Amino acid sequence: MNPANPDALADAPYVLLKRGLFERPGHHGYTGVLRHAGRFSHKEASAYAGHGDGVTMMLASEAPVYSPACWHETQVEDLLDLLRIEREAKAAAEARAAQLQPKLDEALAEVALLRDRIDLMHIERGELVRKNSALRDAATASAEESARELASFNWWQNKAADNANKLTQERARAAQLQAEVEAKDRALKPFAEALAIIERDEVVAFHTCGDEFEICSTLPSGEAPALLTLGDLRAARAATAREGQADG
Numbered sequence: 001m002n003p004a005n006p007d008a009l010a011d012a013p014y015v016l017l018k019r020g021l022f023e024r025p026g027h028h029g030y031t032g033v034l035r036h037a038g039r040f041s042h043k044e045a046s047a048y049a050g051h052g053d054g055v056t057m058m059l060a061s062e063a064p065v066y067s068p069a070c071w072h073e074t075q076v077e078d079l080l081d082l083l084r085i086e087r088e089a090k091a092a093a094e095a096r097a098a099q100l101q102p103k104l105d106e107a108l109a110e111v112a113l114l115r116d117r118i119d120l121m122h123i124e125r126g127e128l129v130r131k132n133s134a135l136r137d138a139a140t141a142s143a144e145e146s147a148r149e150l151a152s153f154n155w156w157q158n159k160a161a162d163n164a165n166k167l168t169q170e171r172a173r174a175a176q177l178q179a180e181v182e183a184k185d186r187a188l189k190p191f192a193e194a195l196a197i198i199e200r201d202e203v204v205a206f207h208t209c210g211d212e213f214e215i216c217s218t219l220p221s222g223e224a225p226a227l228l229t230l231g232d233l234r235a236a237r238a239a240t241a242r243e244g245q246a247d248g
Contacts, residue, residue, distance in 0.1 A: 014039070016049060017056050022067050023055075024036065027048075033075075035078075
């Protein structure tokens with residue numbers, strides 16, 4: 001068989017047939033079973049085929065499982081051999097599976113353990129999420145409470161500052177009033193003393209001139225008598241009475 005495009009099939013394997021049988025590998029004999037046939041390149045197969053000696057070539061992928069001249073007994077033997085190979089492969093696979101079964105069971109146990117761990121991690125993650133949420137809520141509530149306490153503190157601080165200012169003002173006012181009282185006391189003292197002299201009947205001399213009068217009391221020798229008006233005496237007497245009521 002000569003392909004229409006040898007370059008396109010140069011890498012494809014070929015088989016050689018002669019007298020209805022496949023050539024074995026290395027051209028060492030013939031066989032009717034395709035799986036025992038040799039595989040040749042296009043160049044090598046072309047060198048043997050088409051020279052009038054009955055050798056033909058075809059793609060191995062297009063060749064029949066058994067050649068035209070393959071005996072029936074050979075086919076049966078090959079089928080039995082394939083069945084044996086299949087059984088051996090199956091037995092080997094089962095033995096290998098049995099050998100691997102403990103490892104598989106161990107791997108499955110590890111997978112189950114990992115699944116349990118993953119489930120536990122999911123549970124723990126949910127618990128952590130819940131705790132984090134609770135912590136965030138607590139932090140928010142604490143921050144709000146701190147803000148309220150700070151606002152209250154600032155209010156009381158401002159209130160204390162206002163009270164301190166008022167206290168300072170009241171103290172200044174009290175000091176001013178005290179100074180005024182002391183000044184009035186100093187101004188009224190002579191009149192109060194004169195009134196006391198009158199009430200003790202210690203007046204030894206009384207002289208009037210218009211709305212003025214002169215009181216001469218038992219004063220130390222050489223001291224001048226006091227010169228007072230009636231209005232001064234009345235004012236001194238009233239001031240003394242008010243002072244006495246205030247003390248009481």
